[in-house]
Amino acid sequence: xxxxxxxxxxxxxxxxxxxxxxxxxxxxxxxxxxxxxxxxxxxxxxxxxxxxxxxxxxxxxxxxxxxxxxxxxxxxxxxxxxxxxxxxxxxx
Amino acid sequence: xxxxxxxxxxxxxxxxxxxxxxxxxxxxxxxxxxxxxxxxxxxxxxxxxxxxxxxxxxxxxxxxxxxxxxxxxxxxxxxxxxxxxxxxxxxxxxxxxxxxxxxxxxxxxxxxxxxxxxxxxxxxxxxxxxxxxxxxxxxxxxxxxxxxxxxxxxxxxxxxxxxxxxxxxxxxxxxxxxxxxxxxxxxxxxxxxxxxxxxxxxxxxxxxxxxxxxxxxxxxxx
Numbered sequence: 681x682x683x684x685x686x687x688x689x690x691x692x693x694x695x696x697x698x699x700x701x702x703x704x705x706x707x708x709x710x711x712x713x714x715x716x717x718x719x720x721x722x723x724x725x726x727x728x729x730x731x732x733x734x735x736x737x738x739x740x741x742x743x744x745x746x747x748x749x750x751x752x753x754x755x756x757x758x759x760x761x762x763x764x765x766x767x768x769x770x771x772x
Numbered sequence: 773x774x775x776x777x778x779x780x781x782x783x784x785x786x787x788x789x790x791x792x793x794x795x796x797x798x799x800x801x802x803x804x805x806x807x808x809x810x811x812x813x814x815x816x817x818x819x820x821x822x823x824x825x826x827x828x829x830x831x832x833x834x835x836x837x838x839x840x841x842x843x844x845x846x847x848x849x850x851x852x853x854x855x856x857x858x859x860x861x862x863x864x865x866x867x868x869x870x871x872x873x874x875x876x877x878x879x880x881x882x883x884x885x886x887x888x889x890x891x892x893x894x895x896x897x898x899x900x901x902x903x904x905x906x907x908x909x910x911x912x913x914x915x916x917x918x919x920x921x922x923x924x925x926x927x928x929x930x931x932x933x934x935x936x937x938x939x940x941x942x943x944x945x946x947x948x949x950x951x952x953x954x955x956x957x958x959x960x961x962x963x964x965x966x967x968x969x970x971x972x973x974x975x976x977x978x979x980x981x982x983x984x985x986x987x988x989x990x991x992x993x994x
Binding site: 686691692693694739740741742743750751754759760761762763764765766767 | 773774775776777778779780895896898899920921924925928954956957958959960961
């Protein structure tokens with residue numbers, strides 16, 4: 681039994697459900713057929729360069745909800761990161 | 773076991789190596805991104821005609837099939853490589869490995885400007901670093917004014933957006949001010965140049981902008 685944990689940034693261009701669907705197709709009919717993918721969405725995290733407020737963004741505009749400044753920095757939710765792989769039970 | 777590695781790690785390593793090699797040779801690499809049919813290839817042709825005598829240009833063309841774009845560009849007297857061999861067919865974006873391989877087929881030690889025309893697509897191409905210095909987005913006035921907010925990643929990362937096919941504006945009911953406002957919503961600092969390959973609008977300004985970026989890269993390498 682193998683399980684893979686992947687963090688999927690909402691600003692990465694990768695859709696967790698589509699990634700999981702692709703993973704299932706790849707492992708099917710292979711020695712990895714029981715493997716599971718846990719794709720965890722990571723929200724887009726931003727910080728305002730004007731007032732330093734941290735905030736999340738669901739859709740544009742890219743603007744600070746506190747002071748309205750548009751000079752904001754994207755801190756997270758951009759990458760796709762394989763966090764861990766868990767192996768259980770006997771090997772093949 | 774803990775892994776903690778980006779799924780893009782291999783791509784990003786290759787991109788970093790490409791970036792290092794291009795910096796060594798003082799080549800400015802530009803990644804052109806847009807939807808299919810926005811006029812990237814026509815803009816490339818117009819760009820080449822304006823800059824050919826000032827800088828040595830090479831082109832990498834990405835498409836799902838045919839060498840039409842590479843043929844069109846090569847007709848303007850610059851080396852062009854098409855990325856869509858049978859092995860890579862049906863790709864919806866370029867990745868760093870494809871570009872590194874294509875670069876092997878160009879005389880990169882005798883180039884100043886590398887123009888990479890990505891596959892027409894507003895989604896996947898935005899996710900892959902190719903080793904370019906800057907991304908350029910092209911958005912034609914006929915595509916719909918709200919494309920920047922619908923595909924924010926691509927337009928946010930573009931150093932400049934070319935609003936193309938300006939000559940069609942009176943015929944398609946597009947609102948260029950709305951396009952600009954939507955571009956600013958995703959990238960407030962966005963540089964925007966309005967262009968038309970039919971009337972020539974904005975093409976000199978765009979060529980000048982690009983040439984300045986190349987000059988700046990050379991200067992910073994000195």
